[in-house]
Amino acid sequence: MRFSTAAFMSGLLTVASAHFQLQYPPPRGAFVEDKEPTFCDGYATAVDNRTLFPTSGGIFSIHSEHPQWTLGGIIATVQNPTNFPAFQANGQFQYVVPFFGTSGEGDFCFPIDLAAHGVSGVKDGANVTLQFIFDGGDGQLYQCADLTLADNATIPSSVSCTNATNAAVTPVSTSVAPTATQTSPTGSGSSTSSAQPTSTSNAASSTLVMGVSGIVGILGAVAALL
Ligand SMILES: *[C@@H]1O[C@H](CO)[C@@H](O)[C@H](O)[C@H]1NC(C)=O
Numbered sequence: 001m002r003f004s005t006a007a008f009m010s011g012l013l014t015v016a017s018a019h020f021q022l023q024y025p026p027p028r029g030a031f032v033e034d035k036e037p038t039f040c041d042g043y044a045t046a047v048d049n050r051t052l053f054p055t056s057g058g059i060f061s062i063h064s065e066h067p068q069w070t071l072g073g074i075i076a077t078v079q080n081p082t083n084f085p086a087f088q089a090n091g092q093f094q095y096v097v098p099f100f101g102t103s104g105e106g107d108f109c110f111p112i113d114l115a116a117h118g119v120s121g122v123k124d125g126a127n128v129t130l131q132f133i134f135d136g137g138d139g140q141l142y143q144c145a146d147l148t149l150a151d152n153a154t155i156p157s158s159v160s161c162t163n164a165t166n167a168a169v170t171p172v173s174t175s176v177a178p179t180a181t182q183t184s185p186t187g188s189g190s191s192t193s194s195a196q197p198t199s200t201s202n203a204a205s206s207t208l209v210m211g212v213s214g215i216v217g218i219l220g221a222v223a224a225l226l
């Protein structure tokens with residue numbers, strides 16, 4: 001993959017209105033572009049038509065409209081998670097997709113083993129919610145999928161699973177946490193606690209966003225050298 005610095009810069013100039021779409025497992029409802037910077041793309045409550053999903057050996061698929069991005073995924077094991085703290089245990093976000101960075105616009109598909117992360121309550125028959133957190137350099141975007149787990153579930157053959165690029169995937173070791181301020185219709189603005197015990201203020205949350213943007217910038221700079 002070859003990027004000129006100019007191409008990367010022009011990419012940065014166009015990302016402000018760009019987004020990502022969760023394709024599989026299906027999100028709570030139709031994509032709402034304006035709500036994607038908020039908890040679960042603005043869908044505050046879990047749906048009843050849950051996707052039957054394998055406890056281990058699953059996949060997830062997204063469409064990226066950004067040339068450089070980071071992605072992570074967290075899980076809630078309660079029936080109706082309505083805010084970010086529902087995705088935490090002991091003050092820590094329950095990650096099932098540790099944040100990574102990569103590049104490319106288009107469809108991407110990754111394996112996901114929900115049972116491999118030691119999250120209590122992830123088991124056959126459990127109702128869980130995945131929340132994907134995507135950052136293309138202009139702030140975090142969120143989409144959720146409500147699932148019922150089954151050890152014997154399989155991915156339907158109709159699900160498309162392809163990668164638009166074969167760009168390297170780099171773990172993001174920095175501690176990253178969701179930073180949306182709007183988490184539920186009841187508007188508990190203080191429920192944005194992050195994985196970092198000291199990062200509960202808006203100022204600290206902004207720093208985390210900056211951190212991800214900085215990392216994406218670094219990836220872009222590296223790509224420009226290739
Ligand atoms: C659930 O049903 C709603 C309304 O028909 C639909 O928009 C949504 O895509 C469905 N979600 C899933 C995960 O099937």
Ligand SMILES: *[C@@H]1O[C@H](CO)[C@@H](O)[C@H](O)[C@H]1NC(C)=O
Nearest residue numbers: 047048050079125126127148
């Ligand atoms: C899972 O959610 C469905 C749909 O809301 C519900 O009917 C079912 O009872 C739930 N199962 C468990 C184990 O809570």
Ligand SMILES: *[C@@H]1O[C@H](CO)[C@@H](O)[C@H](O)[C@H]1NC(C)=O
Nearest residue numbers: 052124125150151152153154
């Ligand atoms: C999966 O296991 C459940 C419970 O044991 C069973 O009812 C169901 O028929 C199985 N489904 C498949 C596709 O094997």
Ligand SMILES: *[C@@H]1O[C@H](CO)[C@@H](O)[C@H](O)[C@H]1NC(C)=O
Nearest residue numbers: 108109110111161162163169
């Ligand atoms: C897409 O790329 C990721 C990261 O390299 C890889 O884990 C995944 O298997 C790839 N998906 C497909 C469908 O090749």
